[in-house]
Amino acid sequence: MTKLLILGGTAWLGRELAAQAVGRGDEVTCLARGGSGDVPDGTRLVRADREAPDAYAAVADTDWDVVIDVSRQPGQVRGAVRALGARAGHWVFVSTCSVYADHSRPGVDESDGLLPALDGDTATVEQYGEGKVACEQACLDVLGDRVVLARVGLIGGRGDFSDRFGYWPGRFARSGPVLVPAMANDPIQTIDVRDLAAWLLLAGDQRLTGPYNVLGERISFGDLLTAAREIAGHDGDVVEADGDWLQDQGVQPWMGPRSLPLWLPGDDYAGFMSRSDERAVADGLVRRPMVETLAGALAEERERGLERADRKAGLSPAEERELLAALA
Ligand SMILES: NC(=O)c1ccc[n+]([C@@H]2O[C@H](COP(=O)([O-])OP(=O)(O)OC[C@H]3O[C@@H](n4cnc5c(N)ncnc54)[C@H](OP(=O)(O)O)[C@@H]3O)[C@@H](O)[C@H]2O)c1
Numbered sequence: 094m095t096k097l098l099i100l101g102g103t104a105w106l107g108r109e110l111a112a113q114a115v116g117r118g119d120e121v122t123c124l125a126r127g128g129s130g131d132v133p134d135g136t137r138l139v140r141a142d143r144e145a146p147d148a149y150a151a152v153a154d155t156d157w158d159v160v161i162d163v164s165r166q167p168g169q170v171r172g173a174v175r176a177l178g179a180r181a182g183h184w185v186f187v188s189t190c191s192v193y194a195d196h197s198r199p200g201v202d203e204s205d206g207l208l209p210a211l212d213g214d215t216a217t218v219e220q221y222g223e224g225k226v227a228c229e230q231a232c233l234d235v236l237g238d239r240v241v242l243a244r245v246g247l248i249g250g251r252g253d254f255s256d257r258f259g260y261w262p263g264r265f266a267r268s269g270p271v272l273v274p275a276m277a278n279d280p281i282q283t284i285d286v287r288d289l290a291a292w293l294l295l296a297g298d299q300r301l302t303g304p305y306n307v308l309g310e311r312i313s314f315g316d317l318l319t320a321a322r323e324i325a326g327h328d329g330d331v332v333e334a335d336g337d338w339l340q341d342q343g344v345q346p347w348m349g350p351r352s353l354p355l356w357l358p359g360d361d362y363a364g365f366m367s368r369s370d371e372r373a374v375a376d377g378l379v380r381r382p383m384v385e386t387l388a389g390a391l392a393e394e395r396e397r398g399l400e401r402a403d404r405k406a407g408l409s410p411a412e413e414r415e416l417l418a419a420l421a
Pocket residue numbers: 100101102103104105106107108124125126127128129130141142143144162163164165187188189190245246247248249
């Protein structure tokens with residue numbers, strides 16, 4: 094039985110990690126403030142604020158087999174490795190492919206150059222990549238080869254409150270013509286949160302070390318839309334709009350309000366969704382068919398309301414109608 098400490102565990106990925114670990118018989122403790130949600134049954138929650146000086150006091154006198162950290166803040170990560178590193182058997186740091194400096198070249202692996210590390214303890218949303226570089230460095234400085242750096246790409250499936258991935262199956266579940274960006278052949282890599290969590294647990298068990306890109310299988314955006322449309326039972330038109338035209342209309346790429354989620358125009362991002370995942374696949378990463386990830390996201394979209402007004406990403410029905418009319 095693995096004695097596992099999750100720094101996090103109350104939000105999306107951390108909660109999935111805790112649930113899977115409990116399910117396979119691990120003894121699981123999560124450390125978080127508790128404001129993001131609860132932890133799965135069978136898990137112990139230690140309430141602590143990682144910004145406080147004594148944040149790790151309640152868990153520092155234990156020999157953990159594995160510690161998994163999902164933080165984005167260099168100050169929190171430095172504090173954790175300092176307080177817990179000496180007694181941790183192995184450490185899994187959940188990083189991101191946003192640590193890379195260049196996203197223009199498809200197929201590159203973990204040796205690609207990184208952004209400069211953030212100088213400071215706290216990363217803003219805009220400093221996410223630099224902040225994660227500083228987190229990785231803090232882990233390496235203290236833990237050396239006792240840490241695996243999981244550079245994760247876009248995560249999909251049930252539980253994603255960014256509303257990005259779910260937009261497409263959710264939109265196709267409504268009737269009427271659907272506006273899509275003209276990028277059918279562009280690659281996309283989305284990893285199901287369940288497959289990601291399973292690999293992170295395996296990486297801890299097997300004491301993997303160093304950086305790994307942990308990504309979904311590379312498919313085309315067109316194939317993703319086709320699968321989303323089929324699973325949602327949509328039989329209306331699909332209307333493609335040119336990227337320049339969409340930008341002229343104030344439609345945002347990638348995420349956020351008035352956006353077409355996952356759309357990444359321009360050469361600068363030509364490699365963002367087609368990095369090499371060979372290393373993780375060789376070391377045990379198993380991915381379910383995309384249709385299962387879409388099904389999880391669609392079920393949640395239906396539960397939360399297909400026409401909900403508080404979507405964080407995508408077009409509202411009125412925005413889409415107005416854009417389709419302008420395009421016609
Ligand atoms: N979404 C994507 O597509 C994507 C892509 C690449 C990488 N990632 C990475 O995947 C991970 C996602 O993790 P997630 O969904 O579990 O978590 P998350 O949404 O990043 O939430 C952070 C976790 O840390 C806890 N936390 C935050 N501030 C804290 C503090 N001051 N003291 C104690 N606990 C604190 C939160 O719990 P409380 O609020 O309850 O304290 C929560 O459990 C992140 O590392 C992210 O960078 C995501």
